[in-house]
Amino acid sequence: MAVLLLLALLAVAIPGESRAQTGNSVRLEVRLTPDTAVRGARAPVVRSENLLGDGRWLSTLRSGLPVRLHYRIEVWRSRNGWMDQLTRQVYWDVVLRHEPLLDEYTMLTIFGSRVQERRYATLDALTAALAFAYQINVSPAQQGNYYYSSTLEVSTLSDDDLEELERFLDGGTTRRGDGGLSDAMGRGATRFLLRLAGLPSLRLEARTGRFSIR
Amino acid sequence: MTRPFGALRAGLAALLLILALPAVARAQDSVIVIDPDAPPSDTLELGGPPPEVVEELIAFYNDSTTTRVEGDITLPEGSRFVGRLAVYRGTLRIGGRVDGPIAVANGTLHLLPGAEVRGDILVIGGRLIRAPVTHHSGRERVYWDAAPVMKNEDGLLAIRERRRRIGDLAAARTSFQTGKVRTTLLLTTGGTYNRIEGLPIVFGPTFDLRTGQRSSLKLDLRGILRTAGGDTRLADFGYEAKGEFRYDRFGISGQVYSQLGPIEDHPLSLSEIGWASFLLQRDYRDYFDRRGYGGTLWAQATRSLRLEVSRRRDEERSVRATDPWSLFRNSSTWRPNPPIDDGHYITTGAQVDFDTRNERYLPSTGWLLRARFEHSSTGDVTPVDLPELVRPPVPLGRRYEFSRLLLDFRRYTRITPYLRVNGRLRADGWVDGDRLSVQRRVSMGGPDILPGYDFRTFDCAPPDFEDPAETALCDRVISAQVEVRTRVALNLGFRVGDRESGGSRFIGIEEADLVLLSDAGKGWLAGSGPGQVPVNRIPSFDEWKVDVGLGLDAGEIGAYIAKGISEGESVKFLVRLQRRF
Numbered sequence: 001m002a003v004l005l006l007l008a009l010l011a012v013a014i015p016g017e018s019r020a021q022t023g024n025s026v027r028l029e030v031r032l033t034p035d036t037a038v039r040g041a042r043a044p045v046v047r048s049e050n051l052l053g054d055g056r057w058l059s060t061l062r063s064g065l066p067v068r069l070h071y072r073i074e075v076w077r078s079r080n081g082w083m084d085q086l087t088r089q090v091y092w093d094v095v096l097r098h099e100p101l102l103d104e105y106t107m108l109t110i111f112g113s114r115v116q117e118r119r120y121a122t123l124d125a126l127t128a129a130l131a132f133a134y135q136i137n138v139s140p141a142q143q144g145n146y147y148y149s150s151t152l153e154v155s156t157l158s159d160d161d162l163e164e165l166e167r168f169l170d171g172g173t174t175r176r177g178d179g180g181l182s183d184a185m186g187r188g189a190t191r192f193l194l195r196l197a198g199l200p201s202l203r204l205e206a207r208t209g210r211f212s213i214r
Numbered sequence: 215m216t217r218p219f220g221a222l223r224a225g226l227a228a229l230l231l232i233l234a235l236p237a238v239a240r241a242q243d244s245v246i247v248i249d250p251d252a253p254p255s256d257t258l259e260l261g262g263p264p265p266e267v268v269e270e271l272i273a274f275y276n277d278s279t280t281t282r283v284e285g286d287i288t289l290p291e292g293s294r295f296v297g298r299l300a301v302y303r304g305t306l307r308i309g310g311r312v313d314g315p316i317a318v319a320n321g322t323l324h325l326l327p328g329a330e331v332r333g334d335i336l337v338i339g340g341r342l343i344r345a346p347v348t349h350h351s352g353r354e355r356v357y358w359d360a361a362p363v364m365k366n367e368d369g370l371l372a373i374r375e376r377r378r379r380i381g382d383l384a385a386a387r388t389s390f391q392t393g394k395v396r397t398t399l400l401l402t403t404g405g406t407y408n409r410i411e412g413l414p415i416v417f418g419p420t421f422d423l424r425t426g427q428r429s430s431l432k433l434d435l436r437g438i439l440r441t442a443g444g445d446t447r448l449a450d451f452g453y454e455a456k457g458e459f460r461y462d463r464f465g466i467s468g469q470v471y472s473q474l475g476p477i478e479d480h481p482l483s484l485s486e487i488g489w490a491s492f493l494l495q496r497d498y499r500d501y502f503d504r505r506g507y508g509g510t511l512w513a514q515a516t517r518s519l520r521l522e523v524s525r526r527r528d529e530e531r532s533v534r535a536t537d538p539w540s541l542f543r544n545s546s547t548w549r550p551n552p553p554i555d556d557g558h559y560i561t562t563g564a565q566v567d568f569d570t571r572n573e574r575y576l577p578s579t580g581w582l583l584r585a586r587f588e589h590s591s592t593g594d595v596t597p598v599d600l601p602e603l604v605r606p607p608v609p610l611g612r613r614y615e616f617s618r619l620l621l622d623f624r625r626y627t628r629i630t631p632y633l634r635v636n637g638r639l640r641a642d643g644w645v646d647g648d649r650l651s652v653q654r655r656v657s658m659g660g661p662d663i664l665p666g667y668d669f670r671t672f673d674c675a676p677p678d679f680e681d682p683a684e685t686a687l688c689d690r691v692i693s694a695q696v697e698v699r700t701r702v703a704l705n706l707g708f709r710v711g712d713r714e715s716g717g718s719r720f721i722g723i724e725e726a727d728l729v730l731l732s733d734a735g736k737g738w739l740a741g742s743g744p745g746q747v748p749v750n751r752i753p754s755f756d757e758w759k760v761d762v763g764l765g766l767d768a769g770e771i772g773a774y775i776a777k778g779i780s781e782g783e784s785v786k787f788l789v790r791l792q793r794r795f
Contacts, residue, residue, distance in 0.1 A: 045245065072572075072573070074572065074578075074579075076628070076631070083627055083628070083629045083635075084628055084629065084630065084631070086572060086578075086579040086580070086628065089572050090248070090250045092248065102360075102374075103303075104320075104360045105360075111248060112250075118358075118359050119339075119359055119360035119362075120339065120358055120359065120360055121303070121319075121320030121321065121339035121340055121360040121361065122320070122321065122322055122339065122340045122341070124322055124340065124341050124343075125322075125339070125340050125341050125358040128341055128358065129358055132245065132246050133245045133246070134245070134246050134247075134248055135245050135246070135247045135248065136248045136250065137247065137248065137249045137250065137251070138250060147631065149631060202725075203725065203769065205701065207631050
């Protein structure tokens, strides 16, 4: 029975690019800046699209659940005949929340220890703010072939995440998963239950083409 | 023709300045440039329009000569409005002509085709949307950030104080500041469910004091209420009090505790243990009561390297399983909890972590190298009676002492953009002194390390040793795991309409990693007796047990099938709530 169940799961699995990159779902796009540098260095430009066009995220926000966008850009060196090498990565977060009493949307941008909080009174303004692209100046310097891989994880925040975020904003030094008593049962299972309840969690990946540093 | 988003550019510039990011923001192709190498600035900055502009907005709105509108309003083509016009919380659509200044607070200004505005435009908390053929003469300022204003009883606008920040939402948890001390009160579960405590309820305050730019002090006081009841030899209440001081990359902590300790911590994670117990009445861990005190000194030498030394004194005591409720199989009996070698133990440990993983929970590249050495001793042990093949008699008249070493090496590698390979080598067990106490012994087999075999298939118990608790009795274990992962679209679920948004909501799992896995491992007793492996030797690989399997891992949940190939094992099906490693 168990084998049949897993085979059934496998049967509906379609290898290939992320399905969420199609249709009216959230999309993640990463492209290269124009090839204008002398040595061929090109920076990645990351943009997420249609986040609020996908009704579930808007519904999640309006249900009072914060939404977290965790971006990561990785610089990979492509080595023919050998495994690719990660040379650098950069990540940042955007946290969205709707405050129903004020009918405002809060957008928190977190990059390293730098935090910016902005509030928007209209969905239109929030949508426009979310449509900005991020150009990350992480171009490699060494000679070789490279590509960028970008991931975007969109999820609702659990209570633990909120607490962690709160501590971070207060200048606390605790790190995620430092092993508090409430750490264990919460995170994975909570997200799993949120997902089963129809509350979304999504991970998207996108890659650029290869480029060469001369 | 004025340039659109002129004020927006200023707002964005402020955002980028705060983020220490050089800014490029254009209306047609808005790009935020992030320079990761910019000097860090430890700041929390609340964005928003400049205060003087907000005051200007309030003054404009409250001016007795201003025509005030709340909600949506449309000035159609051919209409003309003369004077000062202010809109609060709505969309102002202009298709005609306005002679006079306009202010919009927390709303949108939409200039329809043919619109003509002769006067300044100020929009705070919304956008200015302009159709192709419009005319505007005058100053234009647009701030997307919400205006922190509210309407009072007189219908006038006033400054609204900022409300709680994001993050101030946490059920059964509240924080407040008293001087420099931040206090958090917590009421939560203990993070698991087991056959000793049932569902532990954890409560208590945490005090945080940021003593300097690079230092902090934390005091964590937790009470533990055990809900299982029954005769477990465990008190109904436990506690943990921990104080920690951090300075830059160094820290020192001390703690006193009365809590439940695990005998082996690897069969599954704490959360998975809890769910397996709660749902299926299967508790994959064994426990003992631990009361004592200790201290830890640590240093984060580099971003990747962490060093830690610790010393603690425990009173370790056996506890009995009770019969907490489970959702399924509630009528069956729980596996007994094995007795341990009771006594007061002094344990000194040293641990080195080298962690270059790019992500803690879903890494795709990097190393995790962990080594932990522990030396324990006791002068008042009350040993469990074990077969002599498993352990020679515990010495009397001198301290019973032993050392244990854990090595856990993991490598995460991306082979191609679409393919990842992960590997893990783990060894744990006795290295020196007397043989290990029961609560430090190890085993092999089960859902974590050898999922193709049943739980504790290799527990090193002699064939004639009857033990319903399936106690882990091995001196040493070693295992190797490898897995290949690629991302696939799964679409396991269904999509339902969402009336509110007009879109649809997917219920289920859309994507997952397809995982091919293989594991090998061996648990053994060290010695020269029958079936034992000499103390200075690691079993050759052909003595290891091997399994293979495949599965789908959606991150928060994964389903796998695995089969041992060394024996006539049946196919095992398992569900994990986190990555295998």
